[in-house]
Amino acid sequence: MTEPGHEATRSAIEAVWRIESPRLIAGLARITGDVGAAEELAQDALVIALEQWPVQGVPDGPGAWLMATAKHRAIDLIRRRAAYERKLQEIGRDAALRPENSGEPDVDAMDDHIGDDLLRLIFISCHPVLSPEARGALTLRLLGGLTTAEIARAFLVPEATIAQRIVRAKRTLTARRVPFELPSRAEIPGRLTSVLEVIYLMFNEGYAATAGEDWMRPPLCAEAMRLGRVLAGLMTREAEAHGLVALMELQASRVGARTDPAGEPVLLADQDRRRWDRLLIRHGLHALVRARSLGGPPGPYEVQAEIAACHAQARSVQSTDWERVAALYVVLGHLTPSPVVELNRAVAAGMAYGPARGLEIADKLVTNPALASYAHLPAVRGDLLAKLGRLEEAREEFGRAAALTGNERERALFRARADACVTAVSGSG
């Protein structure tokens, strides 16, 4: 396998796997009724490909080849299970592992429902019986085709932890007999919320690492955005699916401007807007129009996307429609009441109606225990105080923010702002 030709084939196989594995696993889960078994069957097909393709060459339709190979294995598995069932019945015991349809599986029906199967796979990977951590890991594994090592690197946790999370998740789904089905119409809103949460958490984990030295982990962002697009394409009538896509695309459009050449973070106000990704902005605004067009009261992702759109469409901080941003934060505060939303409203109100108005809102949050160790509260207050010329207080607030943040680069940024207050004080004094 060290031959360069073989290495190249191996990379090609991995690429095919990434493209095909979600559909493969989804189709296999439909015929076996078990996500764990489906993933193993798909992996078996991959192993066979890794053995055969470097020698025989990559087949013309590699996806179809993998599907056919896995289907054969699935038929074997189901036949073995059926035989096991019969044996159990012969000896007069009730079958514990009765498959939904016994007998010959309709493997050809697999190709006709790829969209539905993918959607089932998304819903089952994000099922509420699983812990939030397990949902993220399982989703990346089953729908992203990522290896355990890649998922571990993305979440900055040991590989063994991820391996365990995935094994446990699959076991839980089997033990709780979670069917490979689409949620009923009545269940959809709740279940969709869980799916959107998993995707947005994944995106945020990549977008702003809260601990460690990395400001962001782009592959996680990219994967979350891809999954969001897949979901929105499958659930075209769900406004919040489009809302989430819009939110992620608009936020990601700023990635290129969020750090300076030295890797230091650049805050929204200081970003070079020419470096924003116009393609992603266009995509985000388009998704937002889709979300709006579906009618009904906007959900939290759509409202957050509306806020991001205000920034994306403004040529500068000054020309931003801050009154609209502040009003949208009021709406968001009704939908998802949170002191962080209130803090953001303080920032927007400070821009729209002056720093005193912003500070008035932010001051009310100082006694909120939920924000006791939240670095951005003192950072926002520091900024508003500095704008009001209360530099000594501002310096203290930035010092507090630097002490609270877990992100190295953010700390450096807050320290610099604290130092700037000192310079300004001594300069004016």
Place this chain on the structure above:
Amino acid sequence: MRYMMLLSGTNPATPPPPELFEAIMKLGGEATQAGVMLDTAGLLPSAAGARVSLTDGKVTVTDGPFTESKELISYALYEVRSKEEAVEWASRFIKVHRDHWAGWTGSTDVLQVMGPVDPAGP
């Protein structure tokens, strides 16, 4: 990782069969469903375009068609996780041409778009 795919080729004398369009639409649909295709469009023959060039300090505008035998046919932007993945999608589009339009020859250039986290060149 973002890739720009530029498809160029030489058409045979026969008109493109409807099956080709059908297959291209299907494959494009798959790429969209997979969440990897960001943008794509077909390009009119260069006879409808122009070329602006700079030679020895002189800017000249030349109307199409350009003299190259191959014509640019379409572009597509993909967001994928590896070069191999981009190459796989490009191969699928090329194979569709092979399978549905006898005599067609062409190629797709798979070019990585410089991004915020990518090294600025080799």
